[in-house]
Amino acid sequence: MPAELPRDWSLAQRRLHGLTAACVVAAFAVAWPMAGVPLAQLLLKFLLYQLHKTLGIAAFLATLARLVLRARRGRPAASALLPPWQRRAARVVHAALYVLLVAVPVLGYFTAATAPAEIPTFFLGFIRVPHVVGPHEGAFTLLRLVHRAAAILLDVLAAGHALAALHNHLRGIAPLATIWRWRTARTRHSA
Ligand code: HEM
Numbered sequence: 001m002p003a004e005l006p007r008d009w010s011l012a013q014r015r016l017h018g019l020t021a022a023c024v025v026a027a028f029a030v031a032w033p034m035a036g037v038p039l040a041q042l043l044l045k046f047l048l049y050q051l052h053k054t055l056g057i058a059a060f061l062a063t064l065a066r067l068v069l070r071a072r073r074g075r076p077a078a079s080a081l082l083p084p085w086q087r088r089a090a091r092v093v094h095a096a097l098y099v100l101l102v103a104v105p106v107l108g109y110f111t112a113a114t115a116p117a118e119i120p121t122f123f124l125g126f127i128r129v130p131h132v133v134g135p136h137e138g139a140f141t142l143l144r145l146v147h148r149a150a151a152i153l154l155d156v157l158a159a160g161h162a163l164a165a166l167h168n169h170l171r172g173i174a175p176l177a178t179i180w181r182w183r184t185a186r187t188r189h190s191a
């Protein structure tokens, strides 16, 4: 961690935050219809599973990149206008989000690897991700339950986190643009 805190989120940190959020929400949205597609529509089911796995792996990789950046660069201090209990609560929620952002894809990977159906995992549809363990009915039954429960917890926490961020933005004490900005601020050129 650097000695001094940065004044702002870097462009890479902001983009990775947005990318992670989009992938997590999309992986969650795809998960329910994918499981419900009947086996008769095998190709559609296969494609939805691969899309789900790709989104989950992308969220995982983006999270690892975020953690590396955070360790090297740090993060800006939370708004001084926030009451101390809210700053403490935000720290706890952010830590829980990071744990779940790593755990949910890892659990998903082992769910896929132990599935009796032995469906391979492709990242982006063409990069084969080897399964380090084989099919196992008992482990699969447990892992799919834990993966699903952890994914629900991740999305509920993320929704609470987003609502809190929106609330503080509307109260004018922590503008969303600090992290929801995809470009660097335009520099003004004087004539
Ligand atoms: C699945 C969705 C999301 C996830 C997993 C997520 C995760 C996180 C995490 C882990 C941090 C802490 C960054 C750090 O300390 O290194 C963070 C920061 C932040 N997020 Fe999200 N986020 C999500 C969606 C959103 C949304 C939709 C909003 C806005 C409506 C939002 C607003 C913010 C803000 C403002 C911060 C900075 C907080 C601060 O400076 O203390 N996030 N997010």
Ligand code: HEM
Residues within 6 Å of the ligand: 023, 024, 027, 028, 031, 032, 035, 036, 052, 053, 055, 056, 057, 059, 104, 105, 106, 107, 108, 109, 110, 111, 112, 115, 121, 144, 147, 148, 151, 152, 154
């Ligand atoms: C942030 C990332 C992820 C989220 C939010 C997520 C969410 C979910 C949810 C909610 C389900 C339950 C669907 C249901 O039971 O109807 C599910 C199932 C599943 N997920 Fe994920 N997942 C993520 C990442 C991954 C990854 C990375 C993989 C594999 C590489 C994966 C593989 C699976 C598999 C195989 C199932 C189906 C298990 C079954 O047949 O019942 N997931 N996921």
